Amino acid sequence: MxxxxxxxxxxxxxxxxxxxxxxxxxxxxxxxxxxxxxxxxxxxxxxxxxxxxxxxxxxxxxxxxxxxxxxxxxxxxxxxxxxxxxxxxxxxxxxxxxxxxxxxxxxxxxxxxxxxxxxxxxKESEVVLDINIRRLYARCWSGIATPTNAPNNSERELAKNLIPVGDDGRWAAATMELGALICKARTPLCSHCPLADICTWRALGYPQSEVEKRTSAQWQGSDRQCRGVIMNALRAAPEVKRQELTKLWGNQSQYEKAIASLLDDGLIEKRGSNYALAR
DNA sequence: AAGGCGGGGTG
DNA sequence: CACCCAGCCTT
Missing domain, CATH: 1.10.340.30 (Hypothetical protein; domain 2)
Structure with a gap:
């Protein structure tokens, strides 16, 4: 990053x-x-x-x-x-x-x-989750417009995986500033965003596609951030086995639902018995 | 898991 | 007018 x-x-x-x-x-x-x-x-x-x-x-x-x-x-x-x-x-x-x-x-x-x-x-590397960072992660990595009321464990896991190796606290400062100045709640300035070309929310057709509306409405509670954890894993490796995905975090049924929704949204695809980012 | 707690700026 | 803002603490 x-x-x-x-x-x-x-x-x-x-x-x-x-x-x-x-x-x-x-x-x-x-x-x-x-x-x-x-x-x-x-x-x-x-x-x-x-x-x-x-x-x-x-x-x-x-x-x-x-x-x-x-x-x-x-x-x-x-x-x-x-x-x-x-x-x-x-x-x-x-x-x-x-x-x-x-x-x-x-x-x-x-x-x-x-x-x-x-x-x-x-200057320590920490998982910092304020409203700006949470909104940035929800959009860019989970494809969801608005974060939940409070951080959950899959969100913490996603955040932890995103921190660059050897970070000195600058990652938290940078993502917080990006959320505050660019990935704003009401009027995001996507044309100025350094993450625009990898942003899942944009891939779903922000601002007003039917897909985005449905995605935001449908995903509630602790299931939502699983999408981000999966997307992050698939960014890191060309193909991932389903078994590996379901072991990333906690509750398996959350992953079943998240995988199904990501397939449905066209963000990921099956490659034989594995999964990968959609081309 | 949900509700209360302040005040001011903004679309 | 409703929404938003570098959350925390107590039911």
């Missing part, structure tokens, strides 16, 4: 939390939970000016933190961030911890935020 990393290098926004301390990254991630980038920018600068380290915020009052949160929304996040700073001081010597388990144990940090902090602050 070199084209994605190249696109990122050329087109990334100069966001202030791209080059800051782990604490700066952590604060940005709290603010960005369900709040758009443009509205976070001024508030982030204000917080980093007032409280440049976890100890500074931990020493402040909760009411100060809530006041400086302003109108970002979901003010419980300000309270959790304040608590988070206090735990970092008492349990981690005032330094943002670097391990997944320690991060997940902090108040207000869930699956996404822990992985994002490791990728962006500590």
């Amino acid at each position: 070199e084209q994605v990393l190249d696109w990122y290098q050329e087109n990334k926004r100069a966001l202030p939390w791209r080059n800051t301390s782990p604490w700066g990254v952590l604060v940005s991630e709290f603010m960005l939970q369900q709040t758009p980038v443009q509205r976070v920018l001024p508030q982030w600068h204000r917080w980093m000016e007032l409280w440049p380290t976890p100890a500074d915020l931990a020493a402040a009052s909760l009411s100060d933190a809530l006041r400086e949160w302003g109108r970002l929304g979901y003010p419980r996040r300000a309270k959790r961030l304040h608590q988070c700073a206090q735990v970092i001081v008492t349990d981690h010597g005032g330094e943002v911890p670097a391990s997944l388990n320690e991060l997940r144990a902090l108040p207000g940090i869930g699956e996404y935020t822990a992985a994002a902090i490791r990728a962006f602050a500590f």
Whole structure:
């Protein structure tokens, strides 16, 4: 996926939390939970000016933190961030911890935020699944317009398989930026997308084909991302045995349904007893 | 697995 | 007007 990393290098926004301390990254991630980038920018600068380290915020009052949160929304996040700073001081010597388990144990940090902090602050290769990345994967690799409400295991498996070997967190940053700037929810800019020629969603005839409508409506719940796992496996090898496909992840019946739908959509085809991408 | 939690911008 | 946004936590 070199084209994605190249696109990122050329087109990334100069966001202030791209080059800051782990604490700066952590604060940005709290603010960005369900709040758009443009509205976070001024508030982030204000917080980093007032409280440049976890100890500074931990020493402040909760009411100060809530006041400086302003109108970002979901003010419980300000309270959790304040608590988070206090735990970092008492349990981690005032330094943002670097391990997944320690991060997940902090108040207000869930699956996404822990992985994002490791990728962006500590340059670790992580499975990062925010709404931008999930939408990009759903479309490009699963041929589905909109991701499910929450990540499932087949989606995590697909994401894990897509990370380039030797990644330093740039893959997460690049795919997130691509989802935010190009593969947008309402008006995707496919003509500018470095993945346009391999995108399954486009192969299905986005934006308004009957196939796409049917595919989105028909696929619900944890079955949906299996399409992506299968498509990814078939991209990696010219032909794959059915037995190999059904062993890729979990529930076999999900694969039976996914294979059938991909055949029906004309995205894959049978080659003797094997399967391959359609020509 | 589903629902609650804010607020502001956009098609 | 409905939808969308670098989710998390509690039923």
